[in-house]
Amino acid sequence: MLTNHESTSIRKPLIIGNKTFQNITEDILNPIERKVGTLWWISFFISILAFFWGLGCIFYTLNTGIGVWGLNRTINWAWDITNFVWWVGIGHAGTLISAVLLLFRQKWRLSINRSAEAMTIFAVIQAGLFPIIHMGRPWNAHWVLPIPNQFGSLWPNFNSPLLWDVFAISTYFSVSTVFWFMGLIPDFAMIRDRVKNPIKKKIYGILSFGWGGRSKDWKRFEEISLVLAGLCTPLVFSVHTIVSFDFSTSVIKGWHSTIFPPYFVAGAIFSGFAMVQTLLGVARKVLSLENYITRNHIEYMNMIILLTGGIVTLAYISEFILAWYSNNPFEKFIYFSVKAATGPFWWAFWILIICNVLIPQFLWIKSIRRSFFWSYIIAIIINIGMWFERFDIIVLNLSHDYLPSSWTGFIPTFVDVGIFIGTIGFFFVLYLLYIRVFPVISQSELKTILKSSKTSINITKK
Amino acid sequence: MNQSEFNIHALYDNDDLMINSIKILIKKKITIYEVYTPFPVHNLDKLLELKKTNLSFLSFLYGFFGFFLASILTWYTMIYDWPQNIGGKPAFSWVRNLPAFIPVIFEFSIFFSAHFMCITYLIQCKLFPGSYPKNPDPRTTDNLFLIEINTKNNVKKLLNLLKKNGAMEVNVKRIV
Numbered sequence: 001m002l003t004n005h006e007s008t009s010i011r012k013p014l015i016i017g018n019k020t021f022q023n024i025t026e027d028i029l030n031p032i033e034r035k036v037g038t039l040w041w042i043s044f045f046i047s048i049l050a051f052f053w054g055l056g057c058i059f060y061t062l063n064t065g066i067g068v069w070g071l072n073r074t075i076n077w078a079w080d081i082t083n084f085v086w087w088v089g090i091g092h093a094g095t096l097i098s099a100v101l102l103l104f105r106q107k108w109r110l111s112i113n114r115s116a117e118a119m120t121i122f123a124v125i126q127a128g129l130f131p132i133i134h135m136g137r138p139w140n141a142h143w144v145l146p147i148p149n150q151f152g153s154l155w156p157n158f159n160s161p162l163l164w165d166v167f168a169i170s171t172y173f174s175v176s177t178v179f180w181f182m183g184l185i186p187d188f189a190m191i192r193d194r195v196k197n198p199i200k201k202k203i204y205g206i207l208s209f210g211w212g213g214r215s216k217d218w219k220r221f222e223e224i225s226l227v228l229a230g231l232c233t234p235l236v237f238s239v240h241t242i243v244s245f246d247f248s249t250s251v252i253k254g255w256h257s258t259i260f261p262p263y264f265v266a267g268a269i270f271s272g273f274a275m276v277q278t279l280l281g282v283a284r285k286v287l288s289l290e291n292y293i294t295r296n297h298i299e300y301m302n303m304i305i306l307l308t309g310g311i312v313t314l315a316y317i318s319e320f321i322l323a324w325y326s327n328n329p330f331e332k333f334i335y336f337s338v339k340a341a342t343g344p345f346w347w348a349f350w351i352l353i354i355c356n357v358l359i360p361q362f363l364w365i366k367s368i369r370r371s372f373f374w375s376y377i378i379a380i381i382i383n384i385g386m387w388f389e390r391f392d393i394i395v396l397n398l399s400h401d402y403l404p405s406s407w408t409g410f411i412p413t414f415v416d417v418g419i420f421i422g423t424i425g426f427f428f429v430l431y432l433l434y435i436r437v438f439p440v441i442s443q444s445e446l447k448t449i450l451k452s453s454k455t456s457i458n459i460t461k462k
Numbered sequence: 463m464n465q466s467e468f469n470i471h472a473l474y475d476n477d478d479l480m481i482n483s484i485k486i487l488i489k490k491k492i493t494i495y496e497v498y499t500p501f502p503v504h505n506l507d508k509l510l511e512l513k514k515t516n517l518s519f520l521s522f523l524y525g526f527f528g529f530f531l532a533s534i535l536t537w538y539t540m541i542y543d544w545p546q547n548i549g550g551k552p553a554f555s556w557v558r559n560l561p562a563f564i565p566v567i568f569e570f571s572i573f574f575s576a577h578f579m580c581i582t583y584l585i586q587c588k589l590f591p592g593s594y595p596k597n598p599d600p601r602t603t604d605n606l607f608l609i610e611i612n613t614k615n616n617v618k619k620l621l622n623l624l625k626k627n628g629a630m631e632v633n634v635k636r637i638v
Contacts, residue, residue, distance in 0.1 A: 021475075021500065021605035146539055157540035161549065164565040171569040175576045182580055186588065186603070192501070193600035207602045209589035212596025213603055215510055218502040223515045224583045229575050231521075234568075242565050447501040 010127050014108055014449055017291035026441045029194055030285045031435060036384045039286060041430060047325040047428035058133055058428070066136050070412040075398045079416040080134045081246075083423065086271065087127035088169065088243055089264075089386060092236055093272025094120025094391040095176055098183075100234035102225065107449050108300050111292040114442045115283055115435075116276050117180040123275070124173045126423040131165065133419065168242040172235055179228045183237040185211050186221070187439040240268040247393065254323075254334030254397035260391025263315035270308035270356075273301050277379035281372065283435055292356035292441055295370045300459065302369045309360040312389075316357065332399035335392040343408055345396050352392055410428005469495075469637045470620065471598055472612040472629040477503045479628035480607040484509050486627050487609070492620065496610040498602040500575070521545075521579035528574025532567040585612070606630075 007402045019027075060069055071078055094116040101109040143149075144156055156163050189211035190368040211217070244264035247255035277298070284293040320337035333339045340349045353447045359381050368374045398408050434440075474480040481503065487494060494510060517619045540546075540563070545553045553559050584590065602608045609629075613620060617634060624632050 037619060048467060097619055116517045136536065149558075153544040155545075157548075158536050158540050159553070159559070159562040167566050167569040171573045175572060178576055178580050182583075186501075188602040189595065189597075192595065193597075193603045202501065205595070206592040208595070209588060209591055210593030210596055211603075212598075213498045214596060215497040215499065215503075215506050216512055216586075217589075217596075219507045219512050220515045220517055220583055220587060222502050223517045224521075224579060225558055227518050227521050227579060228576060231525075231572050233573050238565070238572075239570060245565070444501040448504075 004318075012296045013296065014111065014296060015292060015446070016084045016294055019062050019450065021292060021450065024441075024443050024447055024450065025190060025194065027292070028439045028441050029191060031440065032191060032200075032437060033195065033197075036436060037286070040436070043282075047425045047432060050421050050425025051296040051429050052205075052422075052423055052425075054297060054398070054419050057120075057418030057422060058129075058324065060134060061415055061419070062085070062138065066134065068415045070416050072408055072409055072410070074401060074408045075395055075410045077134075077398065078410055079391075079420060080130045081410055082394050083389065083420050084127050084130035085243055085264075085389050085390045087123045087130075087423065087427075088240065089268035089271040089390075089391045090383075091120040091123035091127065091172070091176075091272065092240060092265075092268035093121075093276045094118070095172075095179070095236045096269055096272065097276065098179060099236065102229040103233060106116065106288075106300075108219040108297055110449060111289075111297055111441055112276065112280055113182065113445075114438075115280060115440050116181055116437070117176065117183070118431065118434050118440075119272075119275060119279055120176050121173065121180060122434070123178065124169065125430070128169055128173065128426050129423060130419075131162075131314045161242065161249050164242045164245060168239045171254055172239045175228075175232060175235060177233055182224060182228065183442055183445070185209055185446040186213065187442060189213070190437065190443060230233045237265055240265045246296075252397055252401065253330045254319075254393070256444070257319070259315055259318055262422075263312065263349075266308045266311035267389060268317070270305060270312055271383060273305050274379040274382035274386070277305075277375055277395045278383060279431060281376040282381070283440060284372075287435060287440060289441065292446070295372070298372060298375050299370050302363045302375055302378075305360060305379075306363050309356065309363075313357050321440050330400070330402055331342060333396070335396040339400070340392070342397050345392070345399065348388055348392050348396065352385055356389060359385075467614050467636060468612070468615070468617050469635040470613065470624070470631040471623040471635075472611070473601070473608045473631040473633075474607040474609075474628060475600065475605060475630050477607055477626070480609065481509065483508065483624065483627040483629065484609065487611070490623070491521060491615070492636055494609060495612045498597045498599070498608040498610070500603055500605060500607070502606070517579055517583055517587075520582055521575045524578035525571045525575030527578075528571040531574070532563070532570035535570075536563040536566060614632070 015024075073284050094113075097109045097116040098113045101113075132141050133364075135141060144163060146155055156166075185208060188204050188208035192201060192208045195204060241261040241264065244260035248257055248260040250256060280293055280297075284290060286417070288354045316336055319334065323331040323334050323337040331337065333343070335349070340346070359378055362374070363378060368378075395410050399409060472483065474483065477499065480497075480499075484494065484497070484506075488509065496512065497506065498507070532554075536559075540553050540559060541556045547553070551614065556563075588596075597603060597608070598610065599606065599608055609624075621632050621634065
């Protein structure tokens with residue numbers, strides 16, 4: 001359970017700075033009570049600017065039609081589905097840190113799980129936008145739900161992977177939100193009891209649901225945390241598996257592949273952890289959380305990045321070998337093939353290899369793995385690489401289909417770029433607002449490991 | 463409890479001290495009304511002999527309900543009400559089409575299991591938006607641990623016992 005104090009002397013301390021319970025409360029409350037700095041305002045201004053640009057591009061698309069995107073008859077899915085899969089992937093590390101690492105009793109998750117969960121929710125919001133915009137008529141988006149209607153016997157097709165997506169993403173979003181909010185209740189209560197501003201006190205009073213920390217409530221809280229973790233774990237794996245079914249159940253060469261589900265899940269965790277690193281790198285500095293997000297946290301996350309990066313690389317190699325070994329003329333053009341490396345999209349292929357395969361290998365070096373600066377740089381490179389991976393899967397495979405007469409290229413329009421940048425802006429707007437008003441660290445859970453961290457410090461000093 | 467005369471709040475700044483004090487109180491057969499802590503304290507539930515919660519079992523039942531509902535939904539929409547023949551693959555049998563329905567059935571099961579369990583949890587703990595804080599001292603959500611005892615007599619003796627066993631502050635209120 002959450003309260004398990006057992007720790008050995010070989011474990012590195014997860015909280016530094018000789019903190020007390022009250023110090024943790026004050027450190028978490030600090031960003032909520034104090035005024036924001038210039039850095040926050042600058043970040044917020046840039047993010048909101050990007051968001052409005054994206055919003056403008058979305059309205060332009062809705063008014064004119066998706067013909068304003070760079071799509072053509074051959075490449076009928078490009079940036080939209082690339083962005084969708086990329087954002088869903090980013091959303092995966094949050095639940096993984098909260099749920100899977102909770103089941104594995106990994107205490108290092110405690111300083112970072114709240115931010116990672118928030119990241120999940122904000123990323124899934126961005127992901128959900130793309131299929132809705134791609135519909136062209138988003139005002140009819142509710143037609144994907146099995147709602148009785150006036151058209152007679154007309155139901156959504158439950159055989160379709162796109163409909164599986166609807167249920168997978170919406171379930172993932174709502175369950176992750178519930179998981180996140182349940183964990184927030186004790187922390188909201190802490191803010192309610194400490195905050196001085198009466199308006200804030202009222203708001204946090206509503207949000208805290210009257211939490212008092214009774215022993216019975218904690219017992220039940222631990223039970224639901226564990227059960228939710230148990231439910232979220234298969235959910236994480238199912239969501240990206242289902243996203244990969246969009247491709248693998250089709251007959252397009254390069255997509256119709258049984259390796260896709262495990263490969264997509266590993267890729268999602270790989271990119272998700274990279275984004276956690278990116279966000280926490282900022283939060284650590286801006287919110288002065290240096291004592292809670294330590295080198296050890298960075299190192300552990302980098303180890304998972306190395307592991308999932310290794311799985312992804314193995315999948316790349318398999319795809320390449322299978323394309324070569326099949327001797328199928330169309331397979332020669334898939335996203336991992338000689339033609340991909342030397343053809344018109346060679347640049348996208350090599351960006352993917354450099355960002356996802358070569359650069360993460362530097363993390364084998366301990367000093368780089370434990371460095372905040374280099375971890376941050378490598379995480380951003382992986383984010384870029386994983387976007388290109390999805391771009392390659394979609395655009396490269398579609399560009400050279402079964403009919404050589406329809407082979408074509410793809411050039412994005414300013415609308416494609418604008419909507420993508422807009423979602424990045426929207427994501428950061430949500431994240432920046434979140435770090436201002438919500439407790440970024442699960443203080444009640446973190447307090448359970450304070451003692452074991454202190455023991456470790458003392459033993460380490462000796 | 464309504465006949466009690468005094469409501470005692472013993473506050474501790476260390477969970478080990480509080481656990482130790484609870485052990486002594488239990489040994490002396492003094493009934494503990496409630497314990498408030500800023501975080502879940504290991505073994506506290508066993509000491510207080512709290513009943514095992516049924517939330518995980520209820521979660522299973524809710525999940526089963528979701529599974530059942532999704533099965534009915536897929537059967538009704540795809541097989542009974544509108545059996546389509548897609549690409550020469552007719553949808554006349556739910557069992558034969560089942561592999562395509564598994565993702566939706568799975569997601570429904572998780573959805574129902576998670577959401578209804580959380581709603582049940584909130585109802586069981588009487589937690590509602592904006593309801594009155596249940597902790598008698600606001601410091602219990604920060605760094606203090608509180609033992610609440612309702613007693614009729616021997617208040618002085620009990621106060622001394624609590625203080626002797628590490629309580630940093632003891633507050634007494636007459637409630638009748």
